[in-house]
Amino acid sequence: MTDIVRTEQPPAAVMPPAKRPARFGWLWNTRLLGVLFIGALLILWEIAAAYAIFPPMSFPRISSILSIWWQLVVSGELLGELLSSLWRMFAGYFIGVALGVGLGLLMGYVRFFYNLLEPITEVLRPIPSPAYLPIMILFLGIDDEMKIFMIAFATVFPVLLNTYSGVRSVDPIQLQTARTFGVSGRKLLTQIVLPASSPYIFTGMRVSLAVALIVMVISEMVAASNGIGYFILSAQRGFKIRDMFAGVLTLAMLGYILNRLFLLIENRVLAWHYGYTQQRS
Amino acid sequence: MSQSGRAVLRVSGLHKSFAAAGGTTVALNGVDLEIEAGSFVSIIGPSGCGKSTLLQIMAGLATPTSGEVYYEQSRVQDPPPDVVYVFQQYTRSLFPWKTVERNVAFGLENKGTMSRAEIASRTRELIGLVKLTGFERHYPWQLSGGMQQRVAIARALACRPAVLLMDEPFSAVDALTRAGLQELLRALWRELNLTVIFVTHDVDEGVYLSNRVVALSRAPATIAIDVLIELPEPRDQIATRALPAYLKHRAHLLAQLFADEGLKSVEVA
Ligand SMILES: Nc1ncnc2c1ncn2[C@@H]1O[C@H](COP(=O)(O)OP(=O)(O)OP(=O)(O)O)[C@@H](O)[C@H]1O
Ligand SMILES: [Mg+2]
Numbered sequence: 001m002t003d004i005v006r007t008e009q010p011p012a013a014v015m016p017p018a019k020r021p022a023r024f025g026w027l028w029n030t031r032l033l034g035v036l037f038i039g040a041l042l043i044l045w046e047i048a049a050a051y052a053i054f055p056p057m058s059f060p061r062i063s064s065i066l067s068i069w070w071q072l073v074v075s076g077e078l079l080g081e082l083l084s085s086l087w088r089m090f091a092g093y094f095i096g097v098a099l100g101v102g103l104g105l106l107m108g109y110v111r112f113f114y115n116l117l118e119p120i121t122e123v124l125r126p127i128p129s130p131a132y133l134p135i136m137i138l139f140l141g142i143d144d145e146m147k148i149f150m151i152a153f154a155t156v157f158p159v160l161l162n163t164y165s166g167v168r169s170v171d172p173i174q175l176q177t178a179r180t181f182g183v184s185g186r187k188l189l190t191q192i193v194l195p196a197s198s199p200y201i202f203t204g205m206r207v208s209l210a211v212a213l214i215v216m217v218i219s220e221m222v223a224a225s226n227g228i229g230y231f232i233l234s235a236q237r238g239f240k241i242r243d244m245f246a247g248v249l250t251l252a253m254l255g256y257i258l259n260r261l262f263l264l265i266e267n268r269v270l271a272w273h274y275g276y277t278q279q280r281s
Numbered sequence: 282m283s284q285s286g287r288a289v290l291r292v293s294g295l296h297k298s299f300a301a302a303g304g305t306t307v308a309l310n311g312v313d314l315e316i317e318a319g320s321f322v323s324i325i326g327p328s329g330c331g332k333s334t335l336l337q338i339m340a341g342l343a344t345p346t347s348g349e350v351y352y353e354q355s356r357v358q359d360p361p362p363d364v365v366y367v368f369q370q371y372t373r374s375l376f377p378w379k380t381v382e383r384n385v386a387f388g389l390e391n392k393g394t395m396s397r398a399e400i401a402s403r404t405r406e407l408i409g410l411v412k413l414t415g416f417e418r419h420y421p422w423q424l425s426g427g428m429q430q431r432v433a434i435a436r437a438l439a440c441r442p443a444v445l446l447m448d449e450p451f452s453a454v455d456a457l458t459r460a461g462l463q464e465l466l467r468a469l470w471r472e473l474n475l476t477v478i479f480v481t482h483d484v485d486e487g488v489y490l491s492n493r494v495v496a497l498s499r500a501p502a503t504i505a506i507d508v509l510i511e512l513p514e515p516r517d518q519i520a521t522r523a524l525p526a527y528l529k530h531r532a533h534l535l536a537q538l539f540a541d542e543g544l545k546s547v548e549v550a
Contacts, residue, residue, distance in 0.1 A: 173373040176342050180366040181388040181440065184359070191391070195378045276377040276422045 060242045069246035078231075078250060085227040088144055089216040092151025096212070097205055100156045104163025104204075108197075109189060114164075121160065129154040129215050133222055142223035147216065154215045155208035162204030166197025199273045202266050209262055213255055228254075286317035289444060289476050290339055290364075295348035297334050308334045309345070310501035316444075321470055321477045323487030325534060326497030326505075327541050332480045333369060333448050335497070339478065340366040340446050352444070365440065369448040369480075371433040375421040381408065381432050382417040388440035407435040410465065427454035431462065438469060444476045451486070460518050463490060467516065484534045488527060489516060496534055499541045506537050 027033055042062050048054065049061040072078040106113040129150060140146035170193055178184075178192045220229025232247035267274070295312040298305045308331035316322055326332050337343040339350055341360040350357040352364060360366070365388070368374040375384055386404045389395055395403070408414055411431035413424075421429050430453060437445060451459045467490060470477050481487050487494045488510055496506035510530055512521055521527055 171373050173368055173370050174376065176366075177368060177374045177376075178387075180340060180342060180360045180364070181391055182360065182362050183391050187391070192376070195376070198378070272378045272420055275420060 057239075058241055060245065065242050065245040065249065068242040069249055072243065072246055078228075078246070081226055081228050081231045081247075082250065082254070085216055085220065085229065088147045088220075088227065089151060089212050091144075092148040092216070093155050093209065093212040095148065096152040096155030096208060097159050099152065100159025100204065100208070101163050101201055103156070104160045104201075105167055105189060105193065105197075107160070108164045108167025109193060121157070125157045125161075129211075130218055130222075133219060137223055146223070147219040150219045151212050151215045155212050158207040158211060159201065159204035162200045162207075163197060166200025167193055169200070170196040199270055202270060206259075206262055206266070209258060210255070213251075213258070217251065286319065288315040289318040289353060290314075290316040290478070291351040292335075292339060293348055295335070295338060295350070296346045297331070297338065297343075298346050307501035309338075310503055312348070312497075312502065312504060314495065314504065316476060316478060317493075318443075318476055319474060320493055321467075321479065321491045322493045322495060323479045323481055323491040324495050324497065325481055325484055325487045325538070326502060327499050327538060328482060330497045330500045330541075331502040332482075332497060335502070336366070336446050336448050336478065336480050340364055342366060363443040365437045365442040365445055367433055367437045367445065367447040367450050369450075369452070371430045371450070371453075372421075372426070374433055375429055375436075377420065377422055380418050380420055381413060381424070384421060384432055385435045385439050387436055392440060403439055407439045410438075410469070411435045412461075427458045430454060434462070434466075438473075441473060442475065444478070446478050448480045449482065450479075451481075452483075459486075464518070466490070484531055484538065485522070488512075488530045488534065489518075489521060494530070494534060496537050498537075505541075506534060508533070 027036075045062045049056065049059055053059075069078075103113075103117060107117055108114070132153075133150060136146050136150055140149055174192055174196060175188065178188055183191055216227070217229035217232075220227035221233045224230040228247055228251060232244055232251075235241070235243035235247060292312060292314040295309050295314075296307070297309040298307045312335060324332050324335065334343065338345050339357070341350070341352075341357045341364070344358075352361040355361070376387070379387070382404055385407055386400050389400045389403060405414075405417075408417060411434060413428060413431055413435070416424065416428065421432060424432065430450060434447075434450060437447075451462050454462065463486070466477070466479075469475065479487070479490060491510050493509050494506070495504055497503070498505040508530065512524060512526055
């Protein structure tokens with residue numbers, strides 16, 4: 001069942017197809033429209049910069065940004081920064097996801113752990129991550145450990161909460177079916193509870209991926225000697241404005257690619273789920 | 282009901298009440314029942330009388346408010362091995378992330394006593410028996426209601442249980458499929474030496490399939506009728522249903538149900 005893919009079509013009821021009998025009518029109904037819109041904005045940027053509508057010092061032409069970006073790619077500088085960033089991000093992300101899934105399962109499955117951990121979750125969760133950054137620096141210094149810890153800490157909560165809701169929403173009939181076949185205890189957890197709540201877990205993981213990216217950049221801007229966040233901030237401080245924009249551009253692409261990859265994996269792993277829910281609605 | 286054989290499941294003094302917002306519902310009000318090994322017992326009764334509740338307690342899936350259940354010699358608290366329950370809500374009981382094949386193999390894989398090859402061949406055999414060959418790689422939600430029900434039945438039968446508890450398993454299929462499933466179940470019951478306890482609200486189905494029918498009264502349920510069905514074997518969908526003995530049982534049980542529902546009682550000769 002690999003042929004089920006979730007397409008990104010807008011719901012038909014919400015967006016009626018635009019009526020345009022003209023020659024380019026088809027364009028209005030595709031995502032290409034949005035891509036062209038981005039292109040148009042970039043051209044506007046180019047023109048605005050060429051006519052120096054904003055101070056040229058802080059608003060370079062998009063073409064010059066792109067050429068700097070390309071130079072940074074070719075020289076390998078950008079890649080180096082990106083690799084140190086990605087290593088931190090994924091180290092923290094995977095620790096956070098593992099902890100979030102583990103704790104979420106425990107809390108959803110064992111009443112004792114829910115009673116023990118729910119209050120502290122609710123106290124820690126609302127704290128915006130930048131707020132505890134200074135504390136982390138105090139205890140862990142400014143090295144990778146601190147950043148990985150920051151990222152892990154921030155990514156735990158979305159995964160934990162979603163896993164917990166997933167576990168609570170498992171159909172009791174599925175659990176009883178497993179019991180009648182002699183499945184109980186830890187086996188019940190891995191065989192039924194985990195797969196049944198995987199759609200929720202994936203939702204949490206997707207939210208956390210975006211959080212991880214944000215916290216990675218923030219922690220690098222505050223305390224680092226490499227990484228894409230550091231690169232952007234130091235470019236700005238050194239008046240290398242085009243480099244700064246190139247860094248931001250890189251982050252936009254990174255975020256886009258990560259999300260795409262995630263959806264690709266999710267569509268494969270949860271193919272059954274999309275088919276199942278479509279069938280029922 | 283006095284029977285000669287060995288009792289495989291024994292229920293005594295069963296009471297079950299549910300606390301709900303509107304007060305307590307008493308579902309079972311003193312049920313005693315002995316199920317003889319190898320028998321095919323149907324439990325009938327009006328909707329909401331407590332049939333599912335009784336069956337779930339016998340399966341060890343629910344605990345009674347008072348009274349006890351014995352499987353063989355031991356008290357039932359958890360689902361005993363070799364007792365398998367087939368849910369009324371079959372759509373929700375199949376695992377949507379598993380293919381038909383994996384659903385059917387579920388019980389076998391968790392027994393841990395069979396090799397991979399044995400599991401595969403048993404699974405194939407059962408899928409063939411319920412006529413789902415060719416749908417092994419489908420997911421449950423890609424099948425029709427009747428097909429899903431057959432998957433649930435195959436899954437239960439695959440692990441060769443000693444006792445099969447079935448809660449209205451044929452309620453959602455068309456008459457023809459239903460007749461086919463009834464024949465399949467009776468054939469397997471004879472071949473595999475199963476004990477079947479079969480909940481239905483269809484009197485005809487109960488009489489046709491079973492060698493004993495137990496009718497529950499309206500909630501709070503007690504046993505209203507407990508009757509042995511002695512009809513010639515093998516049974517036949519057309520001939521058996523035309524026998525005077527069949528019709529007599531049917532009328533007797535229907536009269537009980539109708540009386541329960543406050544409908545005009547049918548006169549029985
Ligand atoms: N979990 C529950 N909480 C509260 N009341 C319940 C619960 N389960 C069953 N009941 C009540 O117990 C009674 C018996 O329910 P049960 O499901 O056993 O009926 P049934 O005979 O199987 O009916 P049907 O033929 O419609 O399936 C009903 O009145 C129902 O409202
Ligand atoms: Mg029922």
